[in-house]
Amino acid sequence: MSRVLAIVAALFMAGAGWAQEFSALARLDAEKSSLQSGWRGAVMLEVSLSQGVPWRVFHLDTPRRLVVDFREVDWGAARPEDFGSVDGVSAIRFGGYRPGWSRMVLDLDVPLALDSAEMEVPEGTGAATLRISLAPTTAEGFAANAGAPHDPRWDLPQPEEVGQTGEAKPDWAPTVVVIDPGHGGIDPGAERDGTQEKDLMLSFARELRDTLRRAGGFDVFLTREEDTFVSLERRVAIAHQKGADVFISLHADSLSQGHAHGAAVYTLSAEASDAASALLAQRHNRADILSGVDLSGADDEVTDVLLDLARLETDPRTQALADIMVKSLRDSTGSVNKKPRREGGFSVLKAADVPSILIELGFMSSERDLNNLQDAGWRASMSAGIRDGLQAWVIEDKAARALVRQ
Numbered sequence: 001m002s003r004v005l006a007i008v009a010a011l012f013m014a015g016a017g018w019a020q021e022f023s024a025l026a027r028l029d030a031e032k033s034s035l036q037s038g039w040r041g042a043v044m045l046e047v048s049l050s051q052g053v054p055w056r057v058f059h060l061d062t063p064r065r066l067v068v069d070f071r072e073v074d075w076g077a078a079r080p081e082d083f084g085s086v087d088g089v090s091a092i093r094f095g096g097y098r099p100g101w102s103r104m105v106l107d108l109d110v111p112l113a114l115d116s117a118e119m120e121v122p123e124g125t126g127a128a129t130l131r132i133s134l135a136p137t138t139a140e141g142f143a144a145n146a147g148a149p150h151d152p153r154w155d156l157p158q159p160e161e162v163g164q165t166g167e168a169k170p171d172w173a174p175t176v177v178v179i180d181p182g183h184g185g186i187d188p189g190a191e192r193d194g195t196q197e198k199d200l201m202l203s204f205a206r207e208l209r210d211t212l213r214r215a216g217g218f219d220v221f222l223t224r225e226e227d228t229f230v231s232l233e234r235r236v237a238i239a240h241q242k243g244a245d246v247f248i249s250l251h252a253d254s255l256s257q258g259h260a261h262g263a264a265v266y267t268l269s270a271e272a273s274d275a276a277s278a279l280l281a282q283r284h285n286r287a288d289i290l291s292g293v294d295l296s297g298a299d300d301e302v303t304d305v306l307l308d309l310a311r312l313e314t315d316p317r318t319q320a321l322a323d324i325m326v327k328s329l330r331d332s333t334g335s336v337n338k339k340p341r342r343e344g345g346f347s348v349l350k351a352a353d354v355p356s357i358l359i360e361l362g363f364m365s366s367e368r369d370l371n372n373l374q375d376a377g378w379r380a381s382m383s384a385g386i387r388d389g390l391q392a393w394v395i396e397d398k399a400a401r402a403l404v405r406q
Contacts, residue, residue, distance in 0.1 A: 025072055025073065025074040026049040026050050026051045026052070026053045026070070026072070026073050026074065026128070027049065027050040027073075027074045027076060028047070028048070028049060028050075028073055028074065028075050028076055028078050029048040029049065029050065029127075030076070030078040030082040030083075031048075032046070032048035032129070033046055033047050033048045033078075033082070033083055034046050034083055034084055035083045035084050035085065035086045035089060035092065035106075036084070036086065037086045037087060038133070040136070041087070041088065041110075041112075041135075041136040042112075042115070042133060042134060042135050042136070043086050043088050043089060043112055043133075043134040044131065044132070044133050044134075045066075045068075045083075045106070045130075045131070045132040045133075045134070046129060046130070046131055046132075047068070047104070047129070047130040047132075048127070048128075048129050049073065049127065049128045049129070049130070050126065050127060050128075051121075051126055051127065051128055052119060052121040052128035053070050053071055053072065053073065053128070054070070054071045055068060055069060055070045055071070055119060055130060056068070056069050056149065057069075057114065057117050057132060058146075058147070058148055058149055059113075059114065059142065059145060059146040059147075060146055060147070060148065061142065061143045061146035061147075063107065063108075064107070064108040064109075064110075064111060064112075064142065064146075065105050065106060065107055065108060066105070066106040066108060066112070066114075066132075066134065067103065067104070067105055067148070068103070068104040068105075068106075068130070068132070069097065069101060069102070069103050070101070070102045070103070070104070071100060071101050071102070072096075072100050072101055072102050073094075073102040075094055075095060075102070078094075080092045080093055080094075087109075088108060088109050088110045088112055088134075088136075089106050089107065089108060089109065089112075090107045090108070090109045091106075091107040092104070092105070092106050092107070093105055093186055093187075093188070094186060095184075095185040095186035095187070095188065095227065095229065096184070096185035096186065096226070096227050096228040096229060097185050097186055097228065097229045097291075098185075098228055098229065098230075099226070099228055102186075103185070103186045103229070103291070104186075105186060105291060110136065111136065111137050111138060111139050111141070111142035112134035112135065112136060112137065112142075113134065113135055113136075113137035113141060113142060113145065114132070114133075114134060114145075115133040115134060115135040116131075116132070116133045117130075117131070117132045117133070118130075118131055119131075169245075171398055174217055174218055174219045175217060175218050175219070175245045175246065175390070175394050176218075176219045176220075176221070176242055176243050176244050176245045176246075177212060177218050177219070177220045177221070177244065177245065177246050177247075177248065177390065178220075178221050178222075178223060178238060178239045178242050178244040178246070178247045178248070178354075179205045179208055179209060179220060179221070179222050179223070179248050179250065180205075180222075180223040180235050180239075180247065180248065180249040180250060180348060181198070181201040181202040181204070181205035181222060181223065181224055181250055182197060182198070182201045182249060182250055182251040182252075182284070183196075183197055183198035183201065183251075183287065184198045184202065184224050184227055184228055184229050184230055185198070185227055185228045185229030185230075185291075186229045186291050187229055187287045187291050189201070189251070189252075189253070189287075190252065190253050190254035190364045190365075191254075191364075192254060192364045192365065192370060193370075195364070195370065195374070197251065197252050197253070197254075197364060198227065199227070200252055200364075200373050200374075201250045201251065201252065201361075202224070202226075202227065204250060204361065204373070204379055204382075204383070205222055205250055206222070207379055207380070207383050208250075208383045208386060208387075209222060211380075211383040211384065211386075211387050212387055212390070215387050215391065217391070217394070218390070221238070221242045221244075223235045223238045223239075229291055231291075232284075232287075232347045232348050233347075235249070235348050236347075236348065236350060236351045239351050239354050239356070240351065240353075240354070244351075244354050245354070245355070246321065246354065246355050246356070246357075246390065246393075247349075247351055247354050247355070247356040247357075248356075248357055248358075248359060248386070249346070249348050249349065249356070249357070249358040249359070250358075250359055250361060251280075251284070251358060251359070251360050251361070252360065252361045252362050252363065252364050252369070252373055253280055253360055253363060253364065253365075254363060254364040254365040255363055255365050259366065260337065260363045260365070260366065261335075261337065261362060261363055261366035261368055261369045262335050262336045262337035262338070262340070262362065262363075262369070263329050263333070263335055263336045263337060263340065263359060263360060263361055263362060263382070264336070264337040264339070264340050264341070264342050264359075264360045265322045265325050265326050265329070265340060265341060265342070265357055265358070265359055265360075266322075266342050266343060266344050266346060266349070266357065266358040266359075266360065267318050267319060267322050267341075267342075267343050267349065267356075267357055267358075268318075268343070268344075268345070268346060268349035268350060268356065269343035269344060269345065270345055271343070271345075280344060280346075280360075284346055284347070284348065311352050314352060314353055314354065314355055317355045317397055317400075318355040318356060318357065320393060320396060320397065320400075321355050321357055321389075321393045321397075322341060322357050323341065324389050324392050324393045324396070325357060325359070325386065325389040325390075325393070326340045326341055327389070328385045328386070328388045328389030328392065329359075329382070329385045329386070329389065331385065331388075332381050332382065332384050332385025332388065333372075333378065333381045333382055333385055335362065335369070335372060335378070335382075337360075344358075346358050359386070361373060361382060
């Protein structure tokens with residue numbers, strides 16, 4: 001194992017120089033890339049690239065994963081199934097992780113330790129092949145060697161301090177709206193017939209931003225501007241950094257059971273309003289873990305108490321926002337779920353001082369909803385509905401807060 005780690009460390013330390021030498025994206029050659037079974041349960045991963053790039057590899061436990069970071073890979077139209085399947089690896093996914101960086105994650109059914117890792121860059125070809133070999137090990141051995149290395153050249157930046165002025169915003173100030181296109185990068189969200197939720201939500205978020213800006217009275221920001229991964233914690237931090245008055249997360253999930261269709265508006269609750277809401281919240285929150293993000297910085301008991309106090313003011317405003325939004329969406333499109341107001345434990349809604357809602361625009365498992373999401377006219381109507389809902393809520397919220405001050 002020490003020989004392997006030495007190889008990986010040497011390549012990683014060379015990364016800063018490579019970043020200057022290789023300035024363009026490396027393109028994946030899917031036809032020459034593969035997952036293969038080896039002797040006695042071993043697994044080999046080959047990633048063929050158009051050029052060499054800095055990279056690193058490490059393991060994470062609970063659940064077991066192999067993580068490979070690159071700077072940077074254009075995955076093109078490649079799909080996980082292009083790599084094939086082998087015993088011991090339940091899934092493979094890849095995509096943008098943060099601007100300038102890409103990530104590949106292999107979900108491991110069994111403990112497979114890193115046996116060797118090497119990027120071969122033959123002279124004169126310009127191409128490169130990353131070869132990683134995994135060998136069976138014990139669960140204890142895997143856990144002992146798991147964990148993400150820390151290096152400022154690769155890791156996400158630390159959350160910024162969020163200052164508080166203590167000054168109330170004047171009534172004439174624009175309403176700051178942070179729109180959160182769900183998923184992104186390595187986390188595609190729901191998929192159907194080659195269409196991915198992350199792409200639909202980013203496109204709709206841009207259209208909604210334009211609609212709100214044209215309406216006037218709104219300053220609008222997106223949690224991601226491109227196909228990159230943004231952790232749930234980071235999405236909430238962006239809302240604070242932008243001084244958000246309202247946070248709207250956009251999704252279009254897929255249910256394997258039942259025939260759910262139509263838009264629904266979710267608010268935060270420790271107990272889900274129904275089984276479907278609990279399942280969706282679990283899937284959304286788990287995406288962070290599966291993409292290699294460590295969520296160990298959870299709230300402690302004291303912090304939970306302080307957050308609950310902050311929510312005493314925010315929760316009624318959030319409930320009012322959700323109720324108004326449901327009515328507005330019904331009026332604008334008619335495409336609402338038979339139970340359009342729901343609750344769930346969505347981590348992305350946990351900004352205690354910012355009214356936050358999650359809008360499921362529809363369900364990709366519904367052919368009708370998927371057609372709506374791909375129809376420009378329907379999306380324009382949905383954007384208008386969200387705009388009208390926000391405008392109505394802003395008026396009601398300002399009136400209610402003025403009464404409280406009196």
